[in-house]
Structures are given as structure tokens and as C-alpha cells.
Amino acid sequence: xxxxxxxRSYRSRPTHGIGRYKYLxxxxxxxxxxxxxxxxxxxxxxxxxxxxxxxxxxxxxxxLVEHFAQYVHRLCNRLSVRxxxxxxxxxxxxxxxxxxxxxxxxxxxxxxTTHQRIVQISGLSSTFAPILLEIIQSNQPEGVHLLMKEHxxxxxxxxxxxxxxxxxxxxxxx
Amino acid sequence: SSWLPQGFxxxxxxWQSSLxxxxxxxxxxxxxxxKKKVDVRKEQAQKDRLKKKIKKLEKAAPELIPIEDFxxxxxxLDSNRVRSLPALSPEETERRVLLLKRWCLFKQKQDxxxxxxIQTLVESQQEALKELRxxxxxxxxxxxxxxxxLFPFERDGPKHTPPLPGYDPPEGKCVDITKVYTQ
Numbered sequence: 035x036x037x038x039x040x041x042r043s044y045r046s047r048p049t050h051g052i053g054r055y056k057y058l059x060x061x062x063x064x065x066x067x068x069x070x071x072x073x074x075x076x077x078x079x080x081x082x083x084x085x086x087x088x089x090x091x092x093x094x095x096x097x098l099v100e101h102f103a104q105y106v107h108r109l110c111n112r113l114s115v116r117x118x119x120x121x122x123x124x125x126x127x128x129x130x131x132x133x134x135x136x137x138x139x140x141x142x143x144x145x146x147t148t149h150q151r152i153v154q155i156s157g158l159s160s161t162f163a164p165i166l167l168e169i170i171q172s173n174q175p176e177g178v179h180l181l182m183k184e185h186x187x188x189x190x191x192x193x194x195x196x197x198x199x200x201x202x203x204x205x206x207x208x
Numbered sequence: 209s210s211w212l213p214q215g216f217x218x219x220x221x222x223w224q225s226s227l228x229x230x231x232x233x234x235x236x237x238x239x240x241x242x243k244k245k246v247d248v249r250k251e252q253a254q255k256d257r258l259k260k261k262i263k264k265l266e267k268a269a270p271e272l273i274p275i276e277d278f279x280x281x282x283x284x285l286d287s288n289r290v291r292s293l294p295a296l297s298p299e300e301t302e303r304r305v306l307l308l309k310r311w312c313l314f315k316q317k318q319d320x321x322x323x324x325x326i327q328t329l330v331e332s333q334q335e336a337l338k339e340l341r342x343x344x345x346x347x348x349x350x351x352x353x354x355x356x357x358l359f360p361f362e363r364d365g366p367k368h369t370p371p372l373p374g375y376d377p378p379e380g381k382c383v384d385i386t387k388v389y390t391q
Contacts, residue, residue, distance in 0.1 A: 082354030091367075096277060124273045124386070132380030143380065145323070149277060160354035161337065165329055167361065170324075176365045183360035194270040195391040203262050207255075 067154060084158045086118060086185035089170070092150045102178055103151035106170060113166065116157045123193065124151040183185040273389050 044050055089106060093099040103120065110117050126148045131140040158166065167182070174180055296304075343350040 041375070053338070082352070084354060084359070095369045122275050122277060125276050126384060126386045129383040129385055130380060131383060132378045135378075140249045140380065145385075160352060161333060163354070165326065165333070167358075168329075169326065170368060171244065171363060174363070174365050176368055178365040180365070181360065182362075193272050195273055197265065197391045200262065200265045203258055203265070207258055207262070 081175075082160045084156075084160070084163060084184075086154055086156045087158060088124075088181075088183055088185050088189060089153045089155065090150060090181040090183070091178050092148060092181070094146055094148060095177055096147070098151045098175055099149050099151050099178055102173075103153060104174055105173065106153050109169065110153065110155055110166075114161075115155050115162075118154040118156050120151075120153045121193075123152060125149050184204065269391070271391055 091102055091106070107117060107120050120143050128146045128148065130143045130146060132143050133139075134141050170180065337348065337351065340351060
């Protein structure tokens with residue numbers, strides 16, 4: 035098929051299939067859309083290394099949190115700290131209602147969106163961890179809430195869609 | 209006149225099958241035994257159906273919740289909204305370009321100072337650890353160990369202004385209206 039799909043097909047001539055090159059390229063495996071479940075946690079060794087750590091940045095301001103996440107990612111690249119993943123959590127929308135001075139009606143004040151970005155690093159050595167923490171803290175912009183914690187399965191599952199039908203059926207089974 | 213030979217025992221009812229034992233077989237009028245079998249089969253069939261449904265649902269891979277940040281709202285895609293900027297004079301552009309260059313230089317110096325600070329921090333830490341090792345091996349090992357109380361670490365960003373003294377916020381509440389996605 036590769037020989038015949040080209041538009042100049044003088045099959046009898048010795049120059050047939052002259053422009054072929056795709057057979058020389060490495061074979062591309064078809065992409066499977068499956069999320070791999072978990073990464074292993076590193077917790078051993080006398081010269082301790084921390085396992086997977088999530089740096090979570092939360093703020094109301096989207097651009098600020100996005101830029102800070104990019105800064106942290108580049109910082110880790112520069113300091114040769116391995117970055118596993120860098121993703122965003124779904125945005126939360128909050129409606130702020132306040133009680134009017136006269137009257138019992140709740141008035142709509144604002145609609146705020148909370149954005150969260152996560153940079154996941156691993157293989158952080160125990161001597162370097164406080165230094166990294168110090169750098170990130172000193173460059174933390176205003177309004178951005180920083181949280182560093184270990185990566186757990188619950189954290190991973192909070193990114194996935196809930197499946198009420200499956201849960202119902204599993205509850206019926208047991 | 210009925211007479212029975214002495215060796216012949218009396219039968220209480222015709223349900224008693226054997227002469228010597230007590231009543232063992234139930235009076236079988238309605239058929240409960242068959243109902244039990246059908247129930248067990250029905251239950252098993254139900255369980256199998258449930259298992260099949262669960263397998264089918266579990267085959268589908270779990271999906272990630274779509275993030276609204278990365279989807280541009282359609283109101284910004286429809287019309288060609290072009291901002292009309294005022295024309296700048298050459299002096300203004302010159303001033304801006306020079307300002308940009310000065311800012312770039314300032315930021316570069318700041319970044320280099322930061323890198324140098326990190327470098328000195330790491331070096332001094334390594335030196336201190338070396339000296340500690342020479343002092344005592346035990347303390348060195350204890351210092352190398354990782355800190356369990358370090359994570360989870362939480363810190364709020366610096367605020368623009370300090371909190372106002374005697375500020376009375378109005379009463380109200382926050383309602384979470386995020387869209388819940390189900391698979």
C-alpha cells in the first residue's frame with residue numbers, strides 16, 4: 035500500500051516507489067486514553083528522600099496562580115528536582131451572600147471563582163527541602179495560599195468524575 | 209365389632225409413614241420446597257446480572273473532571289473584538305523601550321542575586337554538615353533524617369494591608385455552586 039499510495043506510480047520502471055521515506059521512521063504506537071492509577075511512593079533510605087509531594091496553590095486570581103505555578107515548575111527544573119506532574123484542579127465557584135442591614139433578605143454580593151494549581155515533585159532530599167520551602171515562601175505573591183502535602187490516593191481520586199451508578203450497584207452487592 | 213390383635217400398634221394418623229417413629233414428614237399440602245429452589249435461583253440470577261452491570265461500568269476508564277479555566281467562554285470567540293489603541297509618539301515609544309531595557313536589567317540582577325543566594329545557602333549547609341560529621345557521627349545521621357513534621361505545610365500569602373482594628377464584617381454566607389460532573 036505504501037508503494038501504491040504515491041501519485042507517481044510507474045510500477046514497471048525501476049524508479050517505482052522512489053520517494054518513500056515513512057518506512058524509515060520509527061513506528062508510532064497508537065495512543066491509548068487510559069489514566070494510569072498511581073505512582074509508587076518513595077519512603078526508604080537512611081539519607082531520607084521525601085516521596086511524592088503536592089505543592090498546591092490556591093487563589094481567587096487566575097493569572098496570578100497560573101504564573102506562580104509556572105514559576106515553581108521552572109524553579110524545580112532549574113534546581114534539578116524531578117517534577118512528576120503539573121496540573122490544575124477543577125475551579126470552585128462560590129456565591130457570597132450578605133445579610134442586609136435592614137431586613138432579613140440575603141443579598142448577592144459577588145460570585146468568586148477559586149482556582150487551584152498543583153505541581154507534583156518527588157525525590158526531594160531532606161537537606162534541600164527546607165531551602166526549597168524558603169525560596170517558594172519568599173516569592174509567594176499576595177492572595178495565593180500555599181499548601182504542601184504528600185500525595186495520596188484520595189487526592190488523585192478527587193480529580194476524577196464521580197460514578198453514582200457504579201457506587202449504587204456496589205452498595206447493592208454488599 | 210372391630211378387634212385388633214395385640215401385636216398390632218395403633219397409627220395416629222395416615223401421615224405417619226413408619227410404625228415405630230414419630231411424625232417426621234411434614235403434611236405436604238402447599239409446596240414450600242419448590243418455592244425455596246426458585247428463590248435461590250432468582251437470587252443468583254439477580255446477583256449475576258448485578259455483577260455483569262458492574263463489570264460493564266468498570267470497563268469504562270474513569271474520566272478527569274473538565275477544568276473550566278481552560279475553556280474560553282463563547283462570548284469571547286464570536287465577534288472580532290478589536291481594541292483601538294491611540295497612536296504613540298516616537299518619544300513615547302523610545303521612553304517605553306528604554307524603560308523596558310532598564311526593567312530587564314533590574315530583573316536580571318535580582319534573579320542572579322537570588323541564584324547566588326541559593327548557591328551560598330546550599331554550600332554553607334554542606335559545610336556545616338561536614339563539620340558536624342567530623343564532630344559526631346550520631347548527630348550527623350540524625351540531622352540527615354527527614355523531618356516528619358514538615359508536611360503538611362500551609363501558608364497564606366502576604367496581605368496587601370494589615371487587618372483593620374475593630375472591623376465588623378456584615379453577616380452572610382458562602383454558597384458553593386460548582387457544577388458536579390458525573391460519568
